[in-house]
Amino acid sequence: MTVESVFPRLEALLPHVQKPIQYVGGELNSTVKDWDACDVRWALMYPDAYEVGLPNQGVMILYEVLNEREGVLAERTYSVWPDLEALMREHRVPQFTVDAHRPVKAFDVFGLSFSTELGYTNMLTALDLAGIPLEAKDRTLDDPIVLAGGHAAFNPEPIADFIDCAVVGDGEQAVLDMTEIIRTWKAEGRPGGRDEVLLRLAKTGGFYVPRFYDVEYLADGRIARVVPNRAGVPWRVSKHTVMDLDEWPYPKQPLVPLAETVHERMSVEIFRGCTRGCRFCQAGMITRPVRERSITGIGEMVERGLKATGFEEVGLLSLSSADHTEIGDIAKGLADRYTDDKIGLSLPSTRVDAFNIDLANELTRNGRRSGLTFAPEGGSERIRKVINKMVSEEDLIRTVSTAYGNGWRQVKLYFMCGLPTETDEDVLQIGEMAKNVIQKGREVTGQNDIRCTVSIGGFVPKPHTPFQWAPQLSAEDTDARLTKLRDSIRGDRKYGKNIGYRYHDGKPGIVEGLLSRGDRRIGAVIRAVYEDGGRFDGWREHFSYDRWMASAEKGLAGTGVDVDWYTTRERTYEEVLPWDHLDSGLDKDWLWEDWQDALEEVEVDDCRWTPCFDCGVCPQMSTEIQIGPTGVKLLPLTVVNK
Amino acid sequence: MQRIRLRYTKRGRLRFTSHRDFQRAFERALRRSAVPMAYSAGFTPHPKVSYANAAPTGVASEAEYLEIGLAAVRDPEQLRAQLDDSLPAGLDIIDAVEVRTPNFVERLEASEWLVRLDGVEQDEAARAVALFLAAEQVEVERLTKNGVRRFDARGPVAALEIVAPQVGNGPDGHLEGESDVRTARPCAILRLVVRHATPAVRPDDVLSGLRATADLAPPVPAEVTRLAQGPLDEGTGTVTDPLALDRAAAPAGPVEAAGPRATASA
Numbered sequence: 001m002t003v004e005s006v007f008p009r010l011e012a013l014l015p016h017v018q019k020p021i022q023y024v025g026g027e028l029n030s031t032v033k034d035w036d037a038c039d040v041r042w043a044l045m046y047p048d049a050y051e052v053g054l055p056n057q058g059v060m061i062l063y064e065v066l067n068e069r070e071g072v073l074a075e076r077t078y079s080v081w082p083d084l085e086a087l088m089r090e091h092r093v094p095q096f097t098v099d100a101h102r103p104v105k106a107f108d109v110f111g112l113s114f115s116t117e118l119g120y121t122n123m124l125t126a127l128d129l130a131g132i133p134l135e136a137k138d139r140t141l142d143d144p145i146v147l148a149g150g151h152a153a154f155n156p157e158p159i160a161d162f163i164d165c166a167v168v169g170d171g172e173q174a175v176l177d178m179t180e181i182i183r184t185w186k187a188e189g190r191p192g193g194r195d196e197v198l199l200r201l202a203k204t205g206g207f208y209v210p211r212f213y214d215v216e217y218l219a220d221g222r223i224a225r226v227v228p229n230r231a232g233v234p235w236r237v238s239k240h241t242v243m244d245l246d247e248w249p250y251p252k253q254p255l256v257p258l259a260e261t262v263h264e265r266m267s268v269e270i271f272r273g274c275t276r277g278c279r280f281c282q283a284g285m286i287t288r289p290v291r292e293r294s295i296t297g298i299g300e301m302v303e304r305g306l307k308a309t310g311f312e313e314v315g316l317l318s319l320s321s322a323d324h325t326e327i328g329d330i331a332k333g334l335a336d337r338y339t340d341d342k343i344g345l346s347l348p349s350t351r352v353d354a355f356n357i358d359l360a361n362e363l364t365r366n367g368r369r370s371g372l373t374f375a376p377e378g379g380s381e382r383i384r385k386v387i388n389k390m391v392s393e394e395d396l397i398r399t400v401s402t403a404y405g406n407g408w409r410q411v412k413l414y415f416m417c418g419l420p421t422e423t424d425e426d427v428l429q430i431g432e433m434a435k436n437v438i439q440k441g442r443e444v445t446g447q448n449d450i451r452c453t454v455s456i457g458g459f460v461p462k463p464h465t466p467f468q469w470a471p472q473l474s475a476e477d478t479d480a481r482l483t484k485l486r487d488s489i490r491g492d493r494k495y496g497k498n499i500g501y502r503y504h505d506g507k508p509g510i511v512e513g514l515l516s517r518g519d520r521r522i523g524a525v526i527r528a529v530y531e532d533g534g535r536f537d538g539w540r541e542h543f544s545y546d547r548w549m550a551s552a553e554k555g556l557a558g559t560g561v562d563v564d565w566y567t568t569r570e571r572t573y574e575e576v577l578p579w580d581h582l583d584s585g586l587d588k589d590w591l592w593e594d595w596q597d598a599l600e601e602v603e604v605d606d607c608r609w610t611p612c613f614d615c616g617v618c619p620q621m622s623t624e625i626q627i628g629p630t631g632v633k634l635l636p637l638t639v640v641n642k
Numbered sequence: 643m644q645r646i647r648l649r650y651t652k653r654g655r656l657r658f659t660s661h662r663d664f665q666r667a668f669e670r671a672l673r674r675s676a677v678p679m680a681y682s683a684g685f686t687p688h689p690k691v692s693y694a695n696a697a698p699t700g701v702a703s704e705a706e707y708l709e710i711g712l713a714a715v716r717d718p719e720q721l722r723a724q725l726d727d728s729l730p731a732g733l734d735i736i737d738a739v740e741v742r743t744p745n746f747v748e749r750l751e752a753s754e755w756l757v758r759l760d761g762v763e764q765d766e767a768a769r770a771v772a773l774f775l776a777a778e779q780v781e782v783e784r785l786t787k788n789g790v791r792r793f794d795a796r797g798p799v800a801a802l803e804i805v806a807p808q809v810g811n812g813p814d815g816h817l818e819g820e821s822d823v824r825t826a827r828p829c830a831i832l833r834l835v836v837r838h839a840t841p842a843v844r845p846d847d848v849l850s851g852l853r854a855t856a857d858l859a860p861p862v863p864a865e866v867t868r869l870a871q872g873p874l875d876e877g878t879g880t881v882t883d884p885l886a887l888d889r890a891a892a893p894a895g896p897v898e899a900a901g902p903r904a905t906a907s908a
Contacts, residue, residue, distance in 0.1 A: 011655065015700050015863040020658040026730050028670075256670060258656070258663045258730070310670030310728075341673075342687065 003035055006093055007101040013087040021259045022050035023084065025098035028256035029308060031067045031074075032100045038073040039186060040179045042066050043097055043107040043144065045126060047119035048538060050078040050098075054255060055263040057317070058113045058150060061250040062171050072179055075099035075107075079122040080129070082535060082542075088129055095130035104130040108182055110144040111175070112163075114152035117515035118538040120159055124530040127162070134527065136164045136211060141193055145182070149174075154239075154286050155463040155579035158515050158522035160210035164198055167207055168582055169239030169286075170272070172248050174206060199230060208237040208582060215520055215578075221561040223519060223576040236583045239286070241623050245272060246297040253308045265313035265346065266305040268298055270330070274319035275607045275625070276351070278377070279388045279598050280416065282462035283319055285591075286584045288617040290608055291626045295326045295333070299634045302334060306343065313344040321347040322354035323608075325628035331362040333634025339366055352376065352391045357402045371410035371453075372403050379415060379429030385601040386421050388594075393433060397440050404441040410451045411437055412500075417481055418459040418473030418509070420598060427481050430454055431488050435495045453500030454489075456482060458509030462516050463579040464586055466594035469571040472513045474564075475545075478506030507545040511537070513567040514552065519578035522566070524555035585623075587616030643680045643690075644712045646721060647746065647885060649705060649737035656732030657702035657867075664733065665693065668708070671728040677721065680711035694747050695871060698844060703868040707750070707884065709741065742891035746884065750838060752800060752874035754881040755845045757832040761861040767830035768804050770856035775802060780851040784841075791841065795851040798843045801835035801879035835879050838871075 014020035035041070044063055046053030053059065059076060066074035075097035080088065088094070094103040104110055110132070112123055127134050132143050139146075148156050148166040156166035167174045178201060185197045192199070201207035212233045216224040228235060242248055254266060271292040274284040293301075302314050314334060316327075324330065327347075334345055345363045352374045360372070376391050378384040384391060400411050415430050434452045441450035458478050461467045473481075482503050489499050514522065528551035529537075536542035552563045571577065573592055580588065590613075597604060607613055608627060618624055652659055659667070669689060672679055681687035690711030697703040712721075722738035729735065759767060774780060780796040807829070836843050845866045852858040872884035 007655070012862055014658055019660075020700065021660060021663055024655040024658050026656060026732065028667075028730060256667075258659050258667050260663065260666065264666075307674065310673035312673070342681075 003102045003106040005101040006096045006103055009091065009093050010088075010096060010101060013084065013091060013093065016087060017084045018081060019259060022078070022257075023080070023098065024258075025101065027054070027098075027258065029253040030076075030099055030255055031063075033067065033073040035073065035100075035102070038071050040072050040109075040183050041107045042072070042074040042109045042111055042175070042179075043077055043102075043104045044074055045077045045079075045104075045110065045112045045123075047112050047114065047122035047126065048079055049081060049536070050257075050259060051261045052538075053078040054257050054259075054261045055267075056113065056115070057251070057267055057269065058115070058171065060255055061248075062111070062113075062175050063255075064250050064252060065172050065248075066175055066179070069176065069179070071183070075102060077104055077126065079119075079126065079536065085125065085129065085535075095126050105132055105143065107144045108186075109147055109178070111147040111149060113171075114148055114150040116538060117152045117158070117512055118543075119152075120162075120515060120526050121530045121534045121537055123159070123162065124527065125535055135161050137161075139164070139194065141190065143194075145194075145197070147178075151283060151286065152516075154282070154582060154584060155516065155518075156208060156210065156582070157215075157520050157578040158518040158526060160520045161523040161527075163210065164194070165201055165207050165209050166582075167240065168237065168584065170242040171240070172242050172250070174240040177204070178207065199233070202230070202233045202237075205234045205236075205238055206240060209233075210520075213581065221559065221565065223578060225576060226578075226581045236581050238583045239585060239621065241289075241585075241621050242272075243291065243623060243626070245269070245291050245293040245626075249297060249301050252301070252304060254305055254311075256309045256311070263315070264311065265315045266302065266309055266311040267315040267317050268301045268305065269293065269318060270298055270316045270321060270324050270327075271318045271627075274323070276320060276323070277388050277594075277604050277606060279386070279466040279594060280377070280419065280459060280462075281319075282465050285465045285586060287319070288585065288615065289623050289625045292324055292628055294628065294630055295330050295632050295634060296630075298330055299333060299337075303337075306338075306341075312342065313346060314338075315346045315348060317348060320349050320351050320354065322350045322356075322359065326630065327354075328356075328359055328362075329633055331359055335362045335365045337634065337636060342366055350374065352396050352399050355399050357406055360403065360408075361406065371412050372400070372408050373412040373414070374399070375414035376433065377414065377416050378419060378426065379431075379433055380426040382601060383419055383422055383426040383429075385603055386598050387416075387419055388598065388603050390603055393436070396433070397436060400437050401440045401444050404444040404450065409441075409445075409449070410453070411441075412453045412455060413437070415454060415456045416459040417456050417485075417503070418478050418506070420461075420467060420470040422473070422481075424481055424484055427485050428488055430456070431485055431492070431499070434489070434499045435492065438495050438498050449498075451498055451500065453502065456485075456501075456503040458504060458506050460509050460513045460516055463577065464584045464591075466591050466598055468517070468577060468591065469573075469575075469595055471570040472510070472567040473506070474568050475506030475510050478509065482506075508537075508543055510563065510567055511543075511545065511548045514548075514563055517578070518566055521556060521559050521561065525552045526555075528552075528555045583620070585615075585617035585620040587614065587620070590615050644715045645709055645741035646712065646716070646718050647707060647709045647739050647741055647888060648722065648725070648735050649707055649885065651732070651734045651736060652697060652701075652703045652706060653732040653734065654702070656730065658700055659733065660699040661693070661696040664696070665691075667729065667733060671725055672710070675724045675728040677710075677725065678712055678714040678716070680713045695750055695753075695838070697868050698846075701845070701866045701868065704736075705753075705868055705870045705872075707746070707871070709746065737885060739885045739888040740892060741888060743887045749873055749884045749887070750871045752835055752837045752881050753871040754869045755832075755834040755836065756805075756867045756869055757834055757845050757849070758865040758867075759830045759832065759860045760865070761827045762830040762858070763828045764804060764830045766858065767832065770852045770858035771802055771804060771832065773856040774848075774852055775799075777855055780855055782847050782850040782854060784847060784850070793841050793843070793847075795843050795847040798837040798839045799834065799848060800837055800874060800876070801833065802848070803833050805831050805833045807831060835874070835881060837874060 202209040273290040679689040718738035726735040
């Protein structure tokens with residue numbers, strides 16, 4: 001059965017919408033395969049606007065991995081802006097893929113990548129536009145399997161009503177495994193309907209199917225237990241971990257859009273995972289262990305990617321890029337190779353203690369010397385011990401002083417507000433740190449015109465971290481603390497004018513907290529928000545705190561729990577957490593001990609350089625740390641190419 | 643520095659490419675196909691590219707022009723093919739000449755447009771065209787960044803006529819049939835020649851003029867294609883090739899990349 005393109009109908013709507021180019025597809029390196037020649041078809045969605053979703057590495061990787069397979073097809077779809085949504089509803093144009101403009105409902109799998117919980121309402125918009133029932137229980141064989149992945153999927157319970165399946169961890173191998181299970185089931189004539197294929201997935205232990213688990217509650221609203229309700233469905237679902245990144249050199253042919261997007265560069269993931277052990281960092285906890293891509297693997301990906309895209313910038317991505325064992329050789333090797341091509345290098349995440357000036361010089365050799373950005377995260381030494389971000393103020397001052405001495409004039413510092421045990425004093429220290437940075441800069445350069453920008457986000461406790469038990473700071477307290485800091489910075493006559501101050505108010509953080517640590521009862525809240533018109537919650541101009549709170553009151557009526565119960569309440573050791581049956585490999589007792597260490601301001605080392613401290617991931621997941629150095633250098637390309 | 647003038651298109655769905663989008667795409671295509679670009683001096687060097695008179699977003703075009711500066715001499719036709727390969731289908735480079743004459747932009751005196759009006763009967767369109775042409779002046783309004791602006795849309799119109807449906811002329815078959823299979827509805831096609839003036843009168847403005855003079859209100863947005871831009875032959879109301887002068891000034895035979903003329907430098 002051939003599926004028709006909706007483009008002719010969509011095309012008539014495009015002259016009436018903003019930035020129509022984002023809906024027409026045709027990106028360089030995009031793939032359109034023959035529908036009838038494939039037996040398993042995926043629609044991949046990043047549930048945000050095209051300009052944010054297109055550069056997403058996760059979607060790009062899976063898109064290529066799937067399309068490389070014979071008989072498998074993957075296309076992409078993104079959230080449409082409200083202007084087009086209204087026209088699509090009026091003219092009955094369904095949610096479509098941008099590759100061949102096929103209706104999403106026609107695919108076998110509708111896979112969504114959630115890097116944040118704020119995309120949940122956009123999922124509901126897309127399902128509804130696609131003509132797919134919002135709730136999994138109402139779907140039939142005519143509907144795709146709705147699959148959630150990405151970091152937010154490590155607690156898929158708030159969207160359990162809406163998804164058929166969730167996969168946690170690395171997607172590369174997982175999507176291929178899922179493809180095979182679906183292919184076999186289809187070839188057999190789809191025996192047992194949707195339930196059967198979902199059961200086959202669930203039985204592997206690597207795919208979470210919410211409908212096969214019942215949640216029982218205690219009288220006080222806490223969870224009593226989560227029980228499988230089908231024979232053969234395991235009690236816990238494991239995360240997927242890809243070993244040997246060099247075997248997965250994706251994306252090989254990054255997509256190059258015609259529309260402008262948030263990141264326009266050739267991104268190479270230089271390692272996955274992080275064991276620095278920052279206690280607030282969900283990404284660092286759930287992506288263990290550290291697996292480095294080799295220097296030669298990186299060199300090949302950069303070369304092939306630049307040829308395929310024409311990008312002017314290479315981004316070396318990871319959770320803490322300067323921690324790659326051979327980052328110095330990588331940066332120098334790449335800067336040497338591309339001196340004549342005016343290719344800039346960027347290292348989006350750099351720790352203060354891993355920074356060195358030689359590296360910084362290599363990075364800026366072919367491009368601009370813009371500002372330096374560091375994330376001390378906590379203003380006081382004490383709070384940095386609590387969060388295990390072991391960066392001392394001396395480290396920072398030494399680093400910025402070298403940087404200023406080498407020509408940088410601008411430093412940006414990232415912090416969080418609302419960390420466990422935090423007091424006003426910890427936050428006011430942020431201002432002191434900024435003053436010290438400027439003071440040092442003036443000293444080193446002999447100039448008064450030195451800028452330091454502090455940017456502060458609200459801390460949101462996340463599942464699978466030592467802070468998963470922590471109380472979240474209320475929006476009012478967050479705002480009050482940030483106001484004090486602002487007043488103390490503005491009031492400083494000597495430095496105040498040189499300190500840029502950026503912060504987010506506490507309200508969006510409460511909604512994120514509700515969704516992050518929510519359970520299945522939150523589904524009704526998400527649905528109520530969606531039905532009230534909630535969309536694009538990651539966008540300030542679309543986000544409505546009041547709508548979320550009103551919907552929470554409605555959705556949680558009769559449950560005995562409320563927003564505070566989910567956010568500002570501290571959990572105890574005994575409590576069953578909504579995500580306990582999703583296994584990230586981390587030992588819950590280890591996380592608890594680390595939480596206790598945090599409260600006692602005890603730090604923990606990085607297991608890359610010190611003995612194992614039994615977080616549990618490697619034995620649990622049969623994985624291991626993979627790091628260099630390999631001792632190999634990047635050779636000039638003229639030699640490599642011969 | 644060798645300079646090359648290129649003619650390119652915006653066809654089919656890629657007509658929704660904005661000018662900024664096209665610029666980025668083109669500069670990346672230059673990198674992918676390793677064209678030896680000349681760069682501007684300064685702290686952040688940019689490749690030397692200048693664009694002329696871009697068609698509005700959503701309007702297709704067979705005749706957009708730009709000029710690039712090269713750090714090494716290249717054969718224009720080879721360069722054209724190379725760049726065309728590197729751009730997505732729909733953004734096609736269809737002509738290239740080495741620059742031998744100045745004042746190119748001044749040569750772009752007028753544009754010829756094809757305006758397809760789906761759902762409009764030919765007779766109705768013909769009546770509106772006649773009324774429009776009979777008017778001395780047709781005041782229209784357009785919303786600009788500085789608010790609503792009123793100006794005459796009639797004066798710069800050098801030609802306006804109903805054309806017989808053409809077959810297989812455009813990509814995606816957009817210029818086919820009077821009541822084609824795509825919509826199974828009537829369809830009128832206008833050919834329009836407009837002098838480039840200030841303020842610029844665009845096909846949209848002429849459509850506003852047709853609405854003002856004859857109440858012509860197409861039920862769906864018009865599909866507009868720029869067919870040509872260049873010198874205007876006032877006698878015949880046709881637009882001629884703006885690259886003709888450069889072509890005529892070229893010496894016989896292809897340019898040799900390593901030949902005696904290869905003395906140009908950045």
